[in-house]
Amino acid sequence: MSFPDKRLRRLRRTPALRRLVAETSLSIDDLVAPLFIREGIESPVPISSLSGVVQHSRQSLIKEVEELNSIGIPGVILFGVPEHKDAEGSEAWNDEGIVQLALRDCRDAIGEEMVLIADLCIDEYTDHGHCGVIRKDGSVDNDETIQIYGKIAQAQAQAGADIVAPSGMMDGQVRAIRSALDEGHFEEVPILAYSAKYASGLYGPFRDAVDVTITDGGDRKSYQQDWRNGREALAEIRADIEEGADMIMIKPSIPYLDVLSEARKVTDLPIAAYHVSGEYAMIKAAAEQNLIDGSAVALEQLTAIKRAGADFILTYLAREIAEVL
Numbered sequence: 001m002s003f004p005d006k007r008l009r010r011l012r013r014t015p016a017l018r019r020l021v022a023e024t025s026l027s028i029d030d031l032v033a034p035l036f037i038r039e040g041i042e043s044p045v046p047i048s049s050l051s052g053v054v055q056h057s058r059q060s061l062i063k064e065v066e067e068l069n070s071i072g073i074p075g076v077i078l079f080g081v082p083e084h085k086d087a088e089g090s091e092a093w094n095d096e097g098i099v100q101l102a103l104r105d106c107r108d109a110i111g112e113e114m115v116l117i118a119d120l121c122i123d124e125y126t127d128h129g130h131c132g133v134i135r136k137d138g139s140v141d142n143d144e145t146i147q148i149y150g151k152i153a154q155a156q157a158q159a160g161a162d163i164v165a166p167s168g169m170m171d172g173q174v175r176a177i178r179s180a181l182d183e184g185h186f187e188e189v190p191i192l193a194y195s196a197k198y199a200s201g202l203y204g205p206f207r208d209a210v211d212v213t214i215t216d217g218g219d220r221k222s223y224q225q226d227w228r229n230g231r232e233a234l235a236e237i238r239a240d241i242e243e244g245a246d247m248i249m250i251k252p253s254i255p256y257l258d259v260l261s262e263a264r265k266v267t268d269l270p271i272a273a274y275h276v277s278g279e280y281a282m283i284k285a286a287a288e289q290n291l292i293d294g295s296a297v298a299l300e301q302l303t304a305i306k307r308a309g310a311d312f313i314l315t316y317l318a319r320e321i322a323e324v325l
């Protein structure tokens, strides 16, 4: 062999050669669009920290879902913003709650052409903003909360959710939800478990989107993961699989590609990654200031998430990337 060895560089010479040897590709089929549905509004409300994303009215949500369907996006995940919040988040399992109504609307509009995922948590529905019910001392009551999650799963399945996705990081939530679904004769409804969800600084814009402020300046560090830990994520993932998760999720995405790639080695179940609100907002803000080429960086980041081992990605970029692909 001659020196220097030019084999790798030779294969980068033309776009067609690069395409031929590309190891990873991002496809529209890999994208799930997160959508917000707000009770009691007539027209969509822009979310200032998430440029281009809105809180939908029932009407505008149906239109958005139809458009996403027509461009080939295979799934959406719905988050509700209720008019009334209380200590237990009771609107989350009300049959007439906003997400249940939206699930029925979407099902009527598009049939089974798209996968409807319901985020399953109570933080958008509680007046204190935590993902679980809280005791007098302010701590989250894990075991009480997972009973509530079971009721929510049944309401969402009843309203037509194809998948329920628990995001509250309570211990035993997957098992409790699985048994509630089975008891309600929803054996066919799979669970997409947010298994490794970190207490990230990147959820800020999302909390604006769902009008959540955690009471007394609190945080979620007692139930979401510490970002110093990687192996712990694998323990969380194994526990969720053991409890019956059909698919698992890592969240956020870009700072946790190491976790994603390790997760790929421990399970053959589908793995999702959530490119979260702060990750989206950073790309948008930098692009708006002409510091980066926004769509190039978006494509690079989403492809990297696939390269690290994700099967699909929940992303606010879904629509615009689908238009590029």
Ligand code: PBG
Pocket: 119, 121, 122, 123, 124, 131, 167, 168, 202, 203, 204, 205, 206, 207, 220, 275, 276, 277, 278
């Ligand atoms: C909790 C939930 C959060 C997100 C999805 N589900 C927020 C949180 O844990 O504080 C964040 C998603 C994002 O930032 O895009 N129900």
